[in-house]
């Protein structure tokens with residue numbers, strides 16, 4: 001039995017939101033090529049997974065929403081086309097393209113299979129790099145996300161009797177969809193690390209927002225100032241995750257590893273290097289081992305440097321998840337293969353040169369000071385999970 005499994009994403013129908021869209025058709029090809037180039041995945045670790053069926057999608061999504069998405073596959077269903085905007089479909093972020101329902105159901109099925117494999121002991125940890133569609137709401141497509149594979153996976157864990165699940169979201173954007181689905185459910189702790197809602201879409205996830213009703217206190221929002229650099233981000237991530245996970249005592253960790261936090265990402269404005277992607281992956285692994293007997297389901301997420309950043313960041317994730325040593329330098333043949341698609345030379349090392357990530361010092365200091373104040377506020381807002389004692 002492999003201790004870790006990786007969903008064989010090239011077997012998924014292509015999640016293609018069209019030419020020039022940030023979720024480009026072959027977004028994951030460079031990642032899988034890099035993993036292969038370094039011999040980091042054994043054949044027995046790659047799994048193919050079935051699509052989520054209607055019942056599985058409807059554990060999170062409303063029936064009318066799933067039906068419209070299915071009818072849009074027919075192409076000339078004018079009632080469905082007319083209804084689509086009410087469900088967030090047909091915008092520039094969420095265009096209606098052929099195969100949208102099928103590809104999204106395949107991604108949801110992949111995360112669902114990861115949860116089942118981990119809970120049934122077929123693997124200790126699992127990665128669905130195509131997953132992490134954290135913005136999808138029960139009846140609304142949003143931010144490139146149609147079906148919320150993460151929420152569907154967590155629902156499955158709860159249905160199987162898991163009493164406490166911790167969801168951790170490292171993407172630069174607030175994990176709004178997952179938080180919304182479980183905002184009143186004390187069995188699910190959601191923790192989102194993101195760029196401040198004052199500056200960044202979806203403009204939610206304030207430090208004060210902490211869930212509702214029976215779930216009050218079970219949503220932790222950690223908004224970072226624009227320009228936050230590695231040291232400030234990493235120290236606050238550790239200062240939140242270590243006590244929160246130790247005190248909540250989850251039986252399963254589900255994590256989203258969007259790498260749009262990188263300083264070169266075109267869609268956001270944090271100043272992190274790939275060292276922080278590596279840090280997040282290793283910390284998660286240690287917490288899963290310490291508190292969850294290793295049970296960990298990880299997904300990809302955002303990340304709009306599909307050649308320069310994403311393959312390195314998620315190779316780090318796989319190495320942490322599968323206990324592989326991270327190579328130091330990037331395979332030269334891989335660099336030759338993908339270099340023609342980029343204007344600038346491809347990075348030679350997995351860890352960015354610290355100089356690459358150094359921006360204006362005063363801005364970083366200012367961001368770090370504001371982040372430290374935010375952490376103090378967070379400790380007051382969440383005394384049980386984050387306070388002293």
Ligand SMILES: [Zn+2]
Pocket residue numbers: 171172173258260301302303
């Ligand atoms: Zn994102």
